[in-house]
Amino acid sequence: xxxxxxxxAQLRALSIVxxxxxxxxxxxxxxxxxxxxxxxxxxSPLWSIQPIDDIVLKTEGVPLSPALxxxxxxxxxxxxxxxxxxxxxxxxxxxxxxxxxxxNRALANRVLEAVEADEKLSRETSFVREVAAALAAMGPGAxxxxxxxxxxxxxxxxxxxxxxxxxxxxxxxxxxxxxxxxFSALARTAMGSELSESELTALxxxxxxxxxxxxxxx
Amino acid sequence: VSAAxxxxxxxxxxxxxxxxxxxxxxxxxPDEIRFLHGVAKLGRRYFQxxxxxxxxxxxxxxxxxxxxxxxxxxxxxxxxxxGRQSLSKRIWLTTHRVNESFAVDMxxxxxxxxxxxxxxxxxxxxxxxxxxxxxRDGKTVSHFYPGGLNKPQLEEERDLTLAxxxxxSLYEAINSIYMDDLKTPDAQGEANNVWANAARGFPSDxxxxxxxxxxxxxxxxxxxxxxxxxxxxxxxxxxxxxxxQQFADDPTSVTRHFILEIKVLRESSDTGKTKYGLGDTxxxxxxxxxxxxxYRDNKPARDAVVCSFDTRKDYSGAAVYxxxxxxxxxxxxxxxxxxxxxxxxxMRKRLMAGEAIGGEQAC
Numbered sequence: 001x002x003x004x005x006x007x008x009a010q011l012r013a014l015s016i017v018x019x020x021x022x023x024x025x026x027x028x029x030x031x032x033x034x035x036x037x038x039x040x041x042x043x044s045p046l047w048s049i050q051p052i053d054d055i056v057l058k059t060e061g062v063p064l065s066p067a068l069x070x071x072x073x074x075x076x077x078x079x080x081x082x083x084x085x086x087x088x089x090x091x092x093x094x095x096x097x098x099x100x101x102x103x104n105r106a107l108a109n110r111v112l113e114a115v116e117a118d119e120k121l122s123r124e125t126s127f128v129r130e131v132a133a134a135l136a137a138m139g140p141g142a143x144x145x146x147x148x149x150x151x152x153x154x155x156x157x158x159x160x161x162x163x164x165x166x167x168x169x170x171x172x173x174x175x176x177x178x179x180x181x182x183f184s185a186l187a188r189t190a191m192g193s194e195l196s197e198s199e200l201t202a203l204x205x206x207x208x209x210x211x212x213x214x215x216x217x218x
Numbered sequence: 219v220s221a222a223x224x225x226x227x228x229x230x231x232x233x234x235x236x237x238x239x240x241x242x243x244x245x246x247x248p249d250e251i252r253f254l255h256g257v258a259k260l261g262r263r264y265f266q267x268x269x270x271x272x273x274x275x276x277x278x279x280x281x282x283x284x285x286x287x288x289x290x291x292x293x294x295x296x297x298x299x300x301g302r303q304s305l306s307k308r309i310w311l312t313t314h315r316v317n318e319s320f321a322v323d324m325x326x327x328x329x330x331x332x333x334x335x336x337x338x339x340x341x342x343x344x345x346x347x348x349x350x351x352x353x354r355d356g357k358t359v360s361h362f363y364p365g366g367l368n369k370p371q372l373e374e375e376r377d378l379t380l381a382x383x384x385x386x387s388l389y390e391a392i393n394s395i396y397m398d399d400l401k402t403p404d405a406q407g408e409a410n411n412v413w414a415n416a417a418r419g420f421p422s423d424x425x426x427x428x429x430x431x432x433x434x435x436x437x438x439x440x441x442x443x444x445x446x447x448x449x450x451x452x453x454x455x456x457x458x459x460x461x462x463q464q465f466a467d468d469p470t471s472v473t474r475h476f477i478l479e480i481k482v483l484r485e486s487s488d489t490g491k492t493k494y495g496l497g498d499t500x501x502x503x504x505x506x507x508x509x510x511x512x513y514r515d516n517k518p519a520r521d522a523v524v525c526s527f528d529t530r531k532d533y534s535g536a537a538v539y540x541x542x543x544x545x546x547x548x549x550x551x552x553x554x555x556x557x558x559x560x561x562x563x564x565m566r567k568r569l570m571a572g573e574a575i576g577g578e579q580a581c
C-alpha cells in the first residue's frame with residue numbers, strides 16, 4: 001500500500017506532466033519533470049503545501065529527486081505515464097535511464113478529475129501547472145540553466161555538493177522566500193497592491209526566464 | 219544584493235515587476251480568457267509606441283500543441299512577450315500564456331479575406347479561439363472570436379487604447395455578464411452557484427464568492443488589457459474587486475479605476491432556518507456604501523460602485539436603495555442592482571408581465 005508520501009509524489013509527477021501537456025514541450029523530458037518539482041518545492045512555503053524534498057544537494061545538473069523518480073517509475077509501470085525516447089544518460093558520476101513522458105489520458109483522467117474535484121488538491125495542481133508552463137517557455141534543454149539561475153542555487157554562500165534547505169525552519173528564509181518577500185514589498189510600496197500567491201509565482205518564474213534568456217542572448 | 223546574488227537583487231526584481239505587473243492574476247480563469255488577456259496586454263504595449271510601418275494585422279490563435287507542417291515557413295519564438303518580434307502581418311500560434319509561440323508570415327499582398335481563408339481552410343484552425351489585433355489606421359483594436367473565425371457572429375471588439383473606464387461602460391459590461399451568466403440558475407450553469415437550494419429560494423453562504431468570480435472573468439473579457447484584482451486587503455477590510463491599469467508612461471505606477479463592493483441581498487440563510495428582514499438588507503447596503511467610500515478614498519481609486527445582486531422574492535429594483543440614495547449621491551458612489559431569479563420560470567413570468575430584465579441604477 002503506498003504511503004501518503006508516495007501518493008503525494010505520484011500526484012506531483014502526474015500534475016507536472018499534465019501541466020506540460022498544454023505547452024510546446026510535450027512529451028516532457030524526465031529531467032524537466034525533476035526541475036519542475038524542484039521549483040515547486042522551492043515555492044511550496046508560499047503556497048503552504050508540503051514539499052516532496054525540503055532539502056536538495058547542489059550539483060552541476062538538475063537535482064534528481066529519488067522520491068519523485070520512484071513515483072514516475074510507479075506511474076510508468078501502472079500505465080498512467082507513457083515513456084518514449086528511452087535512452088541511457090551518462091554523467092561523470094552515474095549512468096541512468098532517461099525518457100520523455102506523456103500522459104495516458106484514458107487512465108490518468110480518473111485521477112486528475114478526482115484531483116480537480118478537491119479544492120485543496122486542485123489549488124496545488126493549478127500552482128504546479130503554472131510552474132510547468134513557465135519552464136516550458138524556456139525551451140527544450142533549459143532545465144539545467146533554469147536551476148543554475150535559481151535564487152537558491154545562485155546563493156554564493158552555498159558551494160557545489162552543499163545541501164540547500166528549501167524550507168527552512170520558522171524564523172529563517174530560503175533565498176527564494178527572500179525574493180518573494182522583496183516582490184511583495186516592492187508591489188506594496190510602489191503600486192499599493194497586495195500580490196497573490198499566483199502573481200508572486202508568475203513574477204518569480206518570469207524573472208528566472210529573463211535570466212535564462214539573458215544568458216542565451218548573444 | 220540579496221543572498222541569491224546580483225541577478226536577484228531589488229533593482230532587478232523591480233524591473234521584472236514593472237514589466238510583468240498583473241502576471242499571474244488570471245490563473246483562476248479559463249484558458250481562452252487568459253489568452254485574450256495576454257494578447258490584449260501584449261498588443262497594447264507593443265503598438266502604443268511602434269512605428270507606422272510596424273502596424274498591420276496580427277492574428278493570434280490559441281493552439282497549445284506544437285504545429286505540424288503548415289505549408290509556409292514557420293518560426294519558433296520562445297519568448298514573444300519580450301517585445302523583440304514584430305507582431306504585425308503574422309499569424310501566431312500560441313498558448314494561454316501568450317509567450318512561447320510559432321509565427322507564420324502573411325504574404326505582403328494578402329487581403330484580410332485571404333488570411334481568414336488560410337486560417338480556416340488551409341490550416342483548419344477556424345474553430346480555435348482567435349484574437350485579431352488590428353493596428354492599422356492609427357488605432358489598436360482587438361477582435362476576439364471565442365468560437366474561432368468560423369463563428370464571426372460571436373466576435374467581441376475592444377479598443378486597446380482605452381486610458382479609462384467610465385460608469386456607463388462598466389455598467390453595460392456588468393449587465394452583459396448578468397444576462398449571460400448570472401440571471402438564473404441555468405445561466406449560472408454550475409452545481410456550486412449562487413443557490414444552496416434554488417427551488418426553495420435559499421441562497422448559498424458562498425454566493426458573494428461565486429458572483430465575484432463570475433464578475434472577475436467577465437470583466438477581464440470586457441476590459442482585457444486591464445487587471446481585475448480581487449480581495450485586496452486594507453486596514454479597514456478587503457475590497458471585493460478592483461479594476462486597475464499600469465500607467466503607459468510610468469509602468470511603476472497604477473491607476474485604480476474602480477472599486478466594486480458586491481452584496482448578495484437575501485431573505486434567508488442557506489438552510490432557510492434564519493430569516494432576514496428589510497432592516498438586515500438595509501444594514502448590508504449601508505455597510506457596502508461605507509466600505510466603498512473608505513476603500514475608494516484610501517487606495518485611492520477614481521470611482522466606486524456598490525453592486526447588489528438581489529435574491530429576494532419581493533424584488534424592488536433600485537427602490538431598495540431609496541433610504542440611502544441621497545447619501546450615495548453626496549459621496550459620489552454609484553448604486554446598482556440586479557435580480558437573481560431562483561428559476562428560469564420565475565424570470566419568464568416577469569417577461570410575460572411585460573417587465574424588463576436587467577440591472578437598475580439608483581445613482
